[in-house]
Amino acid sequence: MAMNRIAIVGGGPGGLLLARLLQRRGRSPVVFERDTHAEERPQGGSLDLHSRTGQYAMRQAGLESAFIAAARPEDQGDRLYDSDGALLFDRDDPTDDRPEIDRTALRGILLDSLLPDTVRWGCRVAGIAPGADGFVLAGDGWTERFDVVVGADGAWSRVRPLLSNAEPAYEGVTLVELGFDVARHPTISMLTGTGKMFAVGDNRALITQRNGFGHIRGYAGLRLAEATAREWQASSPDQLRQALREDFAGWAPMLREVIETGDVIGVRPLYAMPVAHRWQSRTGVTLLGDAAHLMSPFSGEGVNLALADAVDLAEALTSDGGWMSVTRYEEAMSMRAAASAEGAARGLNSVFSPEGVAPVLEHYRARVSGA
Ligand SMILES: Cc1cc2nc3c(=O)[nH]c(=O)nc-3n(C[C@H](O)[C@H](O)[C@H](O)COP(=O)(O)OP(=O)(O)OC[C@H]3O[C@@H](n4cnc5c(N)ncnc54)[C@H](O)[C@@H]3O)c2cc1C
Known part of the structure; x- marks a missing residue:
């Protein structure tokens, strides 16, 4: 089959890195991104890149020095408080x-690394129709044919239903996201220390995380019915603050x-795909990152996996092995993600x-002792 015209649906970290890697191998992918x-x-907040996945992927893309220049190795501390x-x-x-x-x-590093006009901004993909010769993508007033479609479109992927009936399920926990300036919030800065702080009580947690440019991102997390989480999403900051009080x-x-x-930034109910989500490989369409294996943030692996998937998929799409190489990518990706997804589910249930x-204290101590 031809694998020349490649559409990447979603310009998140996974989709953009895939585009970069394909361009380095002489291909001309198109990234469709709904943001204008x-x-x-x-x-959103700060991400830590791990040596064997996220950092490795940036190296493979020739972006290691740009990453090092923007990274904050000084912000890796961990603090844990009780209520x-x-x-x-x-x-x-x-x-x-x-x-x-x-x-x-x-995102800036990845975007700067791409050839001009690789990303089609403001192009929400609304439909993907299989044809005799590839797939036709459709959005608001446009259609275009591709040989290969990669779903890098995150939790609520439009591409995933072509491959699988599985859907994200609510994890029972919602985070209210909050923002702080260090200069105006010295107590929060002191609490946070040099990286991340968790304060954990009965089925509840307060979390803060140092970001760049004098910002701190915070979360108030608790077990909440899904319908209540939806109501909270429609509530005013004052109503939310009162509920949290x-x-x-x-x-x-x-x-x-x-x-x-x-400052209240948003309400984030946490969803996850079934652990070890797999699908029957289908020629011409595949997934990476959250579209394939959405998990709660409590393993800290989501973006790392998305970047590592992009490296493996770029290799598969440009190898001589045809679609069989992509099928092998899907199998290996699913196994790697399953281990992290189990960790994320365990992490969520130990915090809440x-x-x-x-x-949580036991987990932190075990990590230090290497157990
Ligand atoms: C509160 C929170 C904290 C997190 N913390 C961490 C952390 O500390 N470490 C970590 O590794 N991970 C963390 N994650 C997870 C991480 O954000 C994701 O795993 C990662 O962003 C996945 O990257 P992706 O490229 O697969 O998808 P996304 O980042 O979701 O990107 C998908 C892109 O697709 C676009 N899109 C969606 N639908 C369409 C469409 N129909 N047409 C066109 N474009 C579309 C979106 O606009 C978006 O730009 C956290 C997640 C949350 C919610």
Whole structure:
């Protein structure tokens, strides 16, 4: 089969890195992105790139020095508090190798690495129809034919239904995302330390994470019915703050500052695809990243997997093995993601547990001792 005209649906980290790698191999992919431009919406908090996946992928794309220039290796610390505000764990080891990078900076590096007009901004893909000769993508007032379609379009992928009936399921936990400026919020900065802080109580957590440019991103997380999470998404910041005040009543005042003083950014119910999601390979269409294996952020692997998938898929799409190479990519990708998805589900259930902080403290201590 011809694999010349390649459409990548979604200009997130996975889709953009795939485009970069394909261009380095002489191909001319087109990325369809529903955002109308790169700054249309905030890209979210900081991400840590792991040596064998995220960092490896940036190296393979020739983007290691751009990554190092934008990364923050100094922000890898971990702190853990209980709901009374007692600091139970505080680690800041300069030998850790998980440098942080702001999502906007990562997206910027990837976009700058592409040939002009690779990304078609403001092109939401609404339909994908199989034809005698490839697939026809359709959006608002346009259609275009491709040999290969890659779904890099995240959690609610439009491409995935061509391959699988599986859908993301609500994980029972919702995060309210909050923003802070270090200059205006010294207590939050002190709490956060040099990286990330978790304060964990009975089925609840407050989380803050140092970002670049003097910002801190925070989350108030709790177990919530899906319908209530939807109502919260339609609530005003004041209504949300009041609801959180009630849910975190009795927590140490120092920790409650996270709720009292943060700018409300959004409400994020957490969804995940079934662990070890697989599909029957279908010539001409495949997936990478969250479209294939959405998981909760509690393994810290999501973006790392999306980038590693892009490396493997670029190799498969440009090898001599035809679609069989892509089928092998799908099998290996699914196995790799399954291990992380199990970790993410375990991580979520240990943070939001009726046992409070104990399971998380055990996890942190085990990580340090290498157990
Ligand atoms: C609160 C939170 C915290 C997280 N923290 C971390 C972390 O610390 N570490 C980590 O590794 N991961 C983290 N993740 C997960 C990480 O964000 C994702 O795994 C990662 O962004 C997946 O990349 P992707 O390229 O597969 O998809 P996405 O980043 O979701 O990109 C998909 C792109 O497709 C576009 N798109 C969607 N539909 C269409 C369409 N129909 N047509 C055209 N374009 C479309 C979207 O606009 C988007 O740009 C977190 C996630 C959340 C929700």
